[in-house]
Amino acid sequence: xxxxxxxxxxxxxxxxxxxxxxxxxxxxxxxxxxxxxxxxxxxxxxxxxxxxxxxxxxxxxxxxxxxxxxxxxxxxxxxxxxxxxxxxxxxxxxxxxxxxxxxxxxxxxxxxxxxxxxxxxxxxxxxxxxxxxxxxxxxxxxxxxxxxxxxxxxxxxxxxxxxxxxxxxxxxxxxxxxxxxxxxxxxxxxxxxxxxxxxxxxxxxxxxxxxxxxxxxxxxxxxxxxxxxxxxxxxxxxxxxxxxxxxxxxxxxxxxxxxxxxxxxxxxxxxxxxxxxxxxxxxxxxxxxxxxxxxxxxxxxxxxxxxxxxxxxxxxxxxxxxxxxxxxxxxxxxxxxxxxxxxxxxxxxxxxxxxxxxxxxxxxxxxxxxxxxxxxxxxxxxxxxxxxxxxxxxxxxxxxxxxxxxxxxxxxxxxxxxxxxxxxxxxxxxxxxxxxxxxxxxxxxxxxxxxxxxxxxxxxxxxxxx
Amino acid sequence: xxxxxxxxxxxxxxxxxxxxxxxxxxxxxxxxxxxxxxxxxxxxxxxxxxxxxxxxxxxxxxxxxxxxxxxxxxxxxxxxxxxxxx
Numbered sequence: 001x002x003x004x005x006x007x008x009x010x011x012x013x014x015x016x017x018x019x020x021x022x023x024x025x026x027x028x029x030x031x032x033x034x035x036x037x038x039x040x041x042x043x044x045x046x047x048x049x050x051x052x053x054x055x056x057x058x059x060x061x062x063x064x065x066x067x068x069x070x071x072x073x074x075x076x077x078x079x080x081x082x083x084x085x086x087x088x089x090x091x092x093x094x095x096x097x098x099x100x101x102x103x104x105x106x107x108x109x110x111x112x113x114x115x116x117x118x119x120x121x122x123x124x125x126x127x128x129x130x131x132x133x134x135x136x137x138x139x140x141x142x143x144x145x146x147x148x149x150x151x152x153x154x155x156x157x158x159x160x161x162x163x164x165x166x167x168x169x170x171x172x173x174x175x176x177x178x179x180x181x182x183x184x185x186x187x188x189x190x191x192x193x194x195x196x197x198x199x200x201x202x203x204x205x206x207x208x209x210x211x212x213x214x215x216x217x218x219x220x221x222x223x224x225x226x227x228x229x230x231x232x233x234x235x236x237x238x239x240x241x242x243x244x245x246x247x248x249x250x251x252x253x254x255x256x257x258x259x260x261x262x263x264x265x266x267x268x269x270x271x272x273x274x275x276x277x278x279x280x281x282x283x284x285x286x287x288x289x290x291x292x293x294x295x296x297x298x299x300x301x302x303x304x305x306x307x308x309x310x311x312x313x314x315x316x317x318x319x320x321x322x323x324x325x326x327x328x329x330x331x332x333x334x335x336x337x338x339x340x341x342x343x344x345x346x347x348x349x350x351x352x353x354x355x356x357x358x359x360x361x362x363x364x365x366x367x368x369x370x371x372x373x374x375x376x377x378x379x380x381x382x383x384x385x386x387x388x389x390x391x392x393x394x395x396x397x398x399x400x401x402x403x404x405x406x407x408x409x410x411x412x413x414x415x416x417x418x419x420x421x422x423x424x425x426x427x428x429x430x431x432x433x434x435x436x437x438x439x440x441x442x443x444x445x446x447x448x449x450x451x452x453x454x455x456x457x458x459x460x461x462x463x464x465x466x
Numbered sequence: 467x468x469x470x471x472x473x474x475x476x477x478x479x480x481x482x483x484x485x486x487x488x489x490x491x492x493x494x495x496x497x498x499x500x501x502x503x504x505x506x507x508x509x510x511x512x513x514x515x516x517x518x519x520x521x522x523x524x525x526x527x528x529x530x531x532x533x534x535x536x537x538x539x540x541x542x543x544x545x546x547x548x549x550x551x552x
Contacts, residue, residue, distance in 0.1 A: 033519075045489045047485075047489035048468060052467065122506065127513075127516070128516050128517070131514070134518055134536075138493075141493060374515075375506070376507065377507050443522065445531065
């Protein structure tokens with residue numbers, strides 16, 4: 001039995017584990033990746049023997065060294081697929097073929113990408129903006145031969161500028177945000193000048209390389225038969241609804257595409273914590289106190305899964321969650337001055353997230369024939385039919401259409417489903433809600449569950465409310 | 467100035483491709499411009515999408531077991547098949 005298990009070894013989770021271990025708690029740190037660092041400080045692949053260092057690689061290496069020198073026990077390449085509270089108030093987790101138990105659980109699963117469909121978004125050659133950063137950091141390669149980078153939020157410009165740094169070709173940048181959105185975000189970003197400066201360097205680099213930048217535009221269609229051949233771009237209004245202005249065609253072989261980051265909340269939901277909708281924090285978030293205590297005892301959340309605030313505050317959020325665990329388990333009080341620094345730093349994160357808040361018009365890009373659920377190939381037409389005949393909750397649409405029942409677990413369609421439901425029903429996101437959280441959190445091999453798991457101990461969830 | 471590991475070779479869908487030892491299947495296929503990795507139930511072609519083990523679009527089959535190409539390293543002589551019924 002561990003004192004604390006930390007799920008996710010990004011900047012927040014790893015720092016939570018470090019703080020916990022430094023304070024004498026028996027700590028286990030888990031991650032599905034091969035090493036610590038999360039997405040933002042992702043390590044280079046073993047196939048790269050030598051390469052120039054970047055800020056992300058330096059910060060990541062520093063973190064990985066600290067973990068190696070600490071008393072933290074680590075399990076990488078391991079996938080937690082079930083979490084439950086036992087009768088004695090401790091936590092039981094199933095990770096691949098292992099059962100793990102702990103007094104406290106810190107969830108630091110980070111963010112996931114929001115990608116709203118447009119025609120042709122399932123074509124090979126289309127990848128997420130976050131996915132593109134994995135290619136840069138882990139593999140030092142570009143996402144394709146001639147790339148259109150599109151969507152909203154700061155990632156669009158980061159990805160485009162990284163492609164240029166790695167000697168790729170950016171055919172165009174297509175930003176739903178306009179220049180005014182960026183200017184509005186500026187004052188808060190200036191409280192961290194290096195970050196604001198970085199954003200400007202990205203944009204400046206693109207102009208210098210004469211990359212066409214389409215402000216307040218979206219991708220109307222990704223063209224191609226077997227793979228990406230080009231895109232058509234179209235002007236949007238202030239709500240990001242498609243305009244009736246003429247489209248422009250841009251030949252391309254790859255597309256990087258996304259609409260900001262959302263908290264990855266499957267684990268806190270499965271563990272039973274209360275969640276609420278807060279668009280400023282990136283969408284649905286666990287309801288927490290300043291230290292990351294959730295509504296469930298001995299369950300904590302830190303990092304982007306507890307609200308998208310970015311890497312500048314993630315380590316601090318991790319340490320604060322660990323201090324809360326320490327206080328709750330041992331009664332040991334700690335210094336609370338951290339909170340003031342946190343409040344200041346939080347503003348920067350909120351400004352960047354503001355550029356990423358999806359606007360209602362985005363749903364206009366999802367045409368009737370567009371597959372919304374990639375796994376089960378469910379079109380908007382099928383979903384609309386279901387909603388219009390009375391299926392007003394995600395659970396109801398899911399059971400009627402199989403939308404969200406594929407191997408991704410609904411991660412890539414739940415947001416579009418909510419946008420479509422909202423468009424038709426005029427309900428708020430809070431009213432629409434989420435579908436029931438279920439294990440497995442990730443697809444799991446039969447071999448893994450047929451070994452040591454005690455089936456009698458796994459509860460059968462109740463019938464989902466429609 | 468990026469120095470990469472030794473080049474190895476693996477098979478995907480009956481054809482041989484080069485890879486750098488230690489990289490993921492997804493990276494190696496992308497480098498060879500192999501974008502179409504499997505077909506969805508509707509028949510529509512699919513490729514690498516999230517690159518971080520969440521979306522399950524890049525699932526391939528090794529020894530009858532489905533794995534994510536973006537989380538699995540290549541090895542010399544590895545035989546990888548297109549996955550069906552994902």
